[in-house]
Amino acid sequence: MRAAPRSGLLAAATALVGVVAAAPAGAPGWTAAPAAGRPYAYLEGTAGSVLQDTLSLTNPGTGPLTVRLTGQGAPVAFAARTVTVPPRTRADVPFAVTVTADTPPGDHRGTVRATAAGREVRVDLRLRVNGPRLAALTVEDVRVDTATGDLHYTLVNRGSTVLAPALAVRADGLLGTVLDRPGHPLPLTLRPGERAARTEPWPDPPALDSVTVRLTATAPGAAPATARADAAFATGPALAATGGTLLAAAACGAWALRRRGGPRIRRAPAGATP
Template sequence: MRTAARTGLVAAATALLGAVAAAPSDARTPVSWTAAPAAGRPYAYLEGPAGSVLQDTLSLTNPGARPLTVRLSGQGAPVSFAARTVTVPARTRADVPFAVTVTADTPPGEHRGAVRASADGREVRVDLRLRVSGPRLAALTVEGVHVDTETGALRYTLVNRGTTVLVPHLAVRAEGVLGTVLDRPGRALPLTLRPGQRATRTEAWPDPPALDSVTVRLTATAEGAAPATARAEASFASGPALAGAAGLLLLAAGGGGYALRRYARPRTQRAPAGVRT
């Protein structure tokens, strides 16, 4: 009995090993599809001036035993494909052309993006490196300065008139009749300006003068750009300040009249004796 059982176990094990050996290679070793730049490059590299359309090719390889449907998209760059969805036959490589549109306002220099391919619940990201040629010019202006005399808020517009991305800094100074009433050194603003972009902002002035005529100067700077200055005139005259000023004027006028009367009375009293007045 034991010999028969042992013989049966050996036969079953042998049959199992034979079945594993006879199984198709796809069952033993899973294979995955790939996406990569054509010609085996580690990443896609494109170079050209702003306003151009640059082309390259993406290779999709399907080593499996059935067709593969791949969905394509771009990230961080305006990428377009001849078809967003591509079906790659079994054990086949498909070369898919794509194009990157370099917009006219793209600054010169290095830019990054990606081409993404997804299929069967898996996504492959192919790095895209773009070099935009052309002269690099940093130019910044500050325009449309306006002072709100009710709140003291300063409204202005920054404009990037160059070909590079700018991180602007702003300094504010205001001079009144009796001297400086506001002095803020330059500090970085929480914004980035692309070429041709403009941004309208408001600068708070919590304690503007109650009664004064001021000249406000805004100076904008950015790395590589010449300082840009703009100014605005404003007159502050709040109700309490005007009332106080009027009171002082009345007081001054009243005091002058009293002094005049005092000065006139002694002259009358010093008239010579015998002279009737």
């Protein structure tokens, strides 16, 4: 499950239920878990809403336990950030998650952290934001590096779902197609609103040609997106070879003209009227 962009409700977070730090010797075996014995906290609502749940803190020890609560990857507000739980008691602490108005529809994750007596317990927080889902992808800022042949471009997720894009490349020169690379998956995923600047290598571009390069990006559920760029390749060796061919052709023409004695001028007979 992918996280929402930083501008939305949740940033990237890895969440697990359970103790993530070993308990020191003699530390009480206290627990933190969603109320009603659920394995994780689950909230569902629309963008712009405030969703509420409860965290249960259990202290089986013989002395009071002070627990500090924090949220990660989500704007979580607790009824109290620090809670002192009496011995052999359970304390239920309400908390609220604010779903910002720009949060895209879909599934998001965060974490609630409880820290006490040298231990930390993390509780998985799962949020589903309701609303229409839109898959939209664009290709922008296409540029050809004529020195290396590399193709530079930017992919932008313009929709509200996570995308796994693929890319196809085609280049046409003056005499036909010089590159035809079918669609291939790219090693990345794009969260809603995310941009990714990338480079597609072209190890054997033409030495002397004028080409039009077209990049076509696709992703499941999204319409294909195409962008193009024009480039002129003219390497030094290719120019030297072309120049030598032209000089040779000119020399051959001059030699043939001399062999024919050059253009002949016909003179009019003496006394003839022009």
